[in-house]
Amino acid sequence: MANALSSLVITGSKEEYETVGIGKFIPEKSRKELGGLNSFTGKWETLCSSRWCLITSHKLYSSAYDPNEKTFEKLLIANRGEIACRVIKTCRKMGIKTVAIHSDVDANAVHVKMADEAVCVGPAPTSKSYLNMDAIMEVIRKTRAQAVHPGYGFLSENKEFARRLASEGVTFIGPDTHAIQAMGDKIESKLLAKNAKVNTIPGFDGVVKDADEAVRIAREIGYPVMIKASAGGGGKGMRIAWDDEETREGFRFSSQEAASSFGDDRLLIEKFIDNPRHIEIQVLADKHGNALWLNERECSIQRRNQKVVEEAPSTFLDPETRRAMGEQAVALAKAVKYSSAGTVEFLVDSSKNFYFLEMNTRLQVEHPVTECITGLDLVQEMIRVAKGYPLRHKQADIPINGWAVECRVYAEDPYKSFGLPSIGKLSQYQEPLHVPSVRVDSGIQQGSDISIYYDPMISKLITYGSNRAEALKRMEEALDNYVIRGVAHNISLLREVIVHPRFVQGDISTKFLPEVYPEGFKGHKLTDLERRQLLATAASLYVAEQLRSQQFLGTPRIPIAKSKRSSWELSVHLGDGTYPVAVSKDGSSFSVEVDGMKLNVTSEWNLASPLLSVTIDGTQRTIQRISRNASGETSIQFLGTVYKLQILTKVAAELSKYMPEKAAEDTSSILRSPMPGTVVAVSVKPGDMVSEGQEICVIEAMKMQNSMIAAKTGKVSEGQEICVIEAMKMQNSMIAAKTGK
DSSP: OHHHHTTOOSOOGGGEEEOTTTOOEEEGGGOOTTEEEOTTTOOEEETTSGGGOOOTTOOOOTTSOOTTSOOOSEEEEOOOHHHHHHHHHHHHHTTOEEEEEEEGGGTTOHHHHHSSEEEEEESSSGGGTTTOHHHHHHHHHHHTOSEEEOOSSTTTTOHHHHHHHHHTTOEESSOOHHHHHHHHSHHHHHHHHHHTTOOBOOBOOSOOOSHHHHHHHHHHHOSSEEEEETTOOTTTTEEEESSHHHHHHHHHHHHHHHHHHHSOOOEEEEEOOSSOEEEEEEEEEOTTSOEEEEEEEEEEEEETTEEEEEEESOSSOOHHHHHHHHHHHHHHHHHTTOOEEEEEEEEEOTTOOEEEEEEEOSOOTTHHHHHHHHOOOHHHHHHHHHHTOOOSOOGGGOOOOSEEEEEEEESEETTTTTOEEOOEEOSEEEOOTTSTTEEEEESOOTTOEEOSSSOOEEEEEEEEESSHHHHHHHHHHHHHTOEEESSOOSHHHHHHHHHSHHHHHTOOOTTHHHHHOTTOOOOOOOOHHHHHHHHHHHHHHHHHHHHHHTOOOSSOOOOSSOOOOOEEEEEEEETTEEEEEEEEEETTEEEEEETTEEEEEEEOOOTTSSOEEEEETTEEEEEEEEEEOTTSEEEEEETTEEEEEEEEEHHHHHHHTTSOOOOOOOOTTOOOOSSOOEEEEEOOOTTOEEOTTOEEEEEEETTEEEEEEOSSOEEEEEEEEEEEEEETTEEEEEEEEEOOO
């Protein structure tokens, strides 16, 4: 099984073994000769087992570490979060000691606890910590690290960092400075791609100097255009412009984001291909002239130019197109003497014409899906290549074995622009590792803080199957079983995407989200049957709680008279409707009548568990009760979406109409930030007249800049508050645009 191979364990630090997939320790005495832990079944298996066989031609397994193949004694990870944890796991497997760096707010982070050593490199802002080359170089000298793995983002594609490492004899786990310069710079990489006979997008092959030049170039190319950071990636510093005004605004925001994220505000402009697919090719090359393409990843489900759902392989590519894209990707890698793992990204139109987008000279966020279908541990391969070892595979050895899907789980509110950042402490956190064929790459744990300073990713949730339908079904189950409390998250959006008919059929593009949800994401829309299932489940849960509260456990107290009650008449409010519900108990099951229909609801009713498996007329559902209060209000996560209900007895419901309702807050005179962040610009002052839609201020959150606009035409009054931004429990007040006469 290819996915199992990516977590095969042969050796590790502290005389222990660990899986790449789930991070469980196995004592050395439990290891069998030529065996390893299957991260998907959780069972120890021998290498000769049929479940481990990729194809008969495979004689070498990249995940099997050869202890005689010496690499490095100590490696520093110049990153944080899940990718730092991911690198540490492979280093443990290879017997390499690790050094973690961290900012002061990350002192208790998981990657810090996992590493053999950890050193603080500065305060929370990335420019003073994870981008602080001087501080990181000092840590390298102090710890005597022999190599540095940069992960992705931060300094991973910074040629100056790679140069400084080389000057001190420290190995950079990645390509050399020439390749980083050539491929990391979008302008230079496009020219090189043309020379290597790689298909490219029409555009301006130079640096855009200012907004006026941006408008002129955009007119020459023809709208729409894509404005993007020359040194960028990950959706940062990218804007689509459809006219002159959007070009000027896009130039301003893109340059600011690029400077903040990459320390380089240079921009380029190219033709925006409307309604394309985003498909990328994973390449792997060594220092001996060998290069492979490890198949493709479909990355078309995006919001704000950032990927949300990825899969491998793609439903769209035929073998001929796959080979053509792979060969062009390898040709580009060889043209710059590339050595390491890298990704060549393409836009693919409906006719399967493909165009070079960019090359990322680093490990991609979505690399696990490639590991699942090929059996390769890409971090291990990067370390081997950096040490000078040749690749152990030929192109014919690279399989497509099964299907893998990855969902990026973010601390975001998906109901606001498909995901605006959320901060807070993870009060409860439980990964769905009990679900078969699930891998979770994360760098957080229960009690971790999601802050305004870094990307809001919680984890990467990966499922594997022998085919796409199986992988998607497992993803659906995994999302239902993922417990995240304390912050908003995007599980409801992810679940809706993977079960949507268009996605299931493979009919997707980079415009999938705005096309499917033109009015924004509203959550799952219940069918009549699903509504009855939810009402029946909520009513049964309410009765189960009432019965539990009548029990006296651990006490000799004897009730005066045993309760004979076996039926309840309830009123359940959901959405815009109120529904009479009748419940009767029969053993551990409840018979519930909703809309004149009877449903049988069965469960173990373990009310202390965050997850509750319920069977409704033979249909199994996993639900989560998020909250409840004494007034009967409860929130239940059902089919991925959280629904608010109020459950009252029939008598209480009749009396509730006499209860006064709390008046809604008057927000007509304020502009409230929809997300936590930092105010980086204020565009108005007291006495200014503002019109509806005019920019009031700019909020930066998780490296993205967002323009706050006036909802009304009015006048800015002296001292009037217009915007309150709460970040890290501190509130920042801003002047308000008060509606004038």
